[in-house]
Amino acid sequence: MALTSAITMNTIPTVTSVAISDALPPSPNSADLGWVNVAIALAFILLNSAISGLLKIGVGTSLIISAIRCMVQLTLVALILEPVFAAENKWAVAGISFLLNLLGTVEIVVNKSKRQYQYMFPSVLIAMLGSTVPVAILGTRFSMAVDPFWTPIQFIPVVGMLCGSTVTGVTVSVNYLLKEFQENRDKIEVYLAYGASRIEACRPIAIEALRVALTPSINSMSVLGIIAIPGMMTGAILGGSSVQQAARLQMIIMFMISAATTLASILVTFSVICVLVDFDHRIRTDRISLKKTVFAKASESVKAGLSKVMECFTKGKGEMRVREREVMIPLLGR
Numbered sequence: 001m002a003l004t005s006a007i008t009m010n011t012i013p014t015v016t017s018v019a020i021s022d023a024l025p026p027s028p029n030s031a032d033l034g035w036v037n038v039a040i041a042l043a044f045i046l047l048n049s050a051i052s053g054l055l056k057i058g059v060g061t062s063l064i065i066s067a068i069r070c071m072v073q074l075t076l077v078a079l080i081l082e083p084v085f086a087a088e089n090k091w092a093v094a095g096i097s098f099l100l101n102l103l104g105t106v107e108i109v110v111n112k113s114k115r116q117y118q119y120m121f122p123s124v125l126i127a128m129l130g131s132t133v134p135v136a137i138l139g140t141r142f143s144m145a146v147d148p149f150w151t152p153i154q155f156i157p158v159v160g161m162l163c164g165s166t167v168t169g170v171t172v173s174v175n176y177l178l179k180e181f182q183e184n185r186d187k188i189e190v191y192l193a194y195g196a197s198r199i200e201a202c203r204p205i206a207i208e209a210l211r212v213a214l215t216p217s218i219n220s221m222s223v224l225g226i227i228a229i230p231g232m233m234t235g236a237i238l239g240g241s242s243v244q245q246a247a248r249l250q251m252i253i254m255f256m257i258s259a260a261t262t263l264a265s266i267l268v269t270f271s272v273i274c275v276l277v278d279f280d281h282r283i284r285t286d287r288i289s290l291k292k293t294v295f296a297k298a299s300e301s302v303k304a305g306l307s308k309v310m311e312c313f314t315k316g317k318g319e320m321r322v323r324e325r326e327v328m329i330p331l332l333g334r
Contacts, residue, residue, distance in 0.1 A: 085152045189283060
């Protein structure tokens, strides 16, 4: 979820303020960006896609699809959030927050997960809502000192960033757990045979799943500032905020992201264990499915079509080069 760019940093929150009411002046160096600017940046993606096609790397189609999705999604987000920010209605904020979590759940279940398990959609949705919403409420109200906490210009972008990071953590943990249950179920059965409960039997793989899921978040926090300047801090600086305020805001956001990712990964790990090991302590791998959903099949069809277009494009270029050589060789021989 790339909602970071939706933040208009004219009201960057301070850590020590009681409420956020003073608007910061816009940056004198900021410029109005149009679709021409977006097209110029899109040229980088097209160049990478062309290189991928020439070298037969196989990621050109994915790059184009991701770029198109990015443009469409961010355009829709901007159209939806603009009236919500202006209205400042708490129910609209609640609806947008639920929608972001719902879309994040769809992304995990449909696109990201290689395997599905029974009751996956509701369990992932509960894990998403049970982590992003409480962390966003507590973080915006107390850490960012926003009153009321549901102020749209602060709360919605925060929820979006939490959802984006949580999707990654939940996807990694779910994929790892389902793979372990299918490929290494004998290890779990040994623990169950010796009288361990399902939580005790699954504890080793649960710990490893959480470790793998939280590694990206830990790595991100460890390199911030010195090695990498994050997008949130960059957006705050470009929006006119002081560097110190932008740095503190980034610290708060990163701690919230880490907390939400951890909580969501724990909740979804617990739900996977409860579904795949029943009350009789039997491993139910029959509840794991590799069946592709309608959305996944449609996505693969689009990718296949674009792959054929890219293949024809690169093939046509190759044939032109062969013809040029056939024409040039006799001329050089003369």
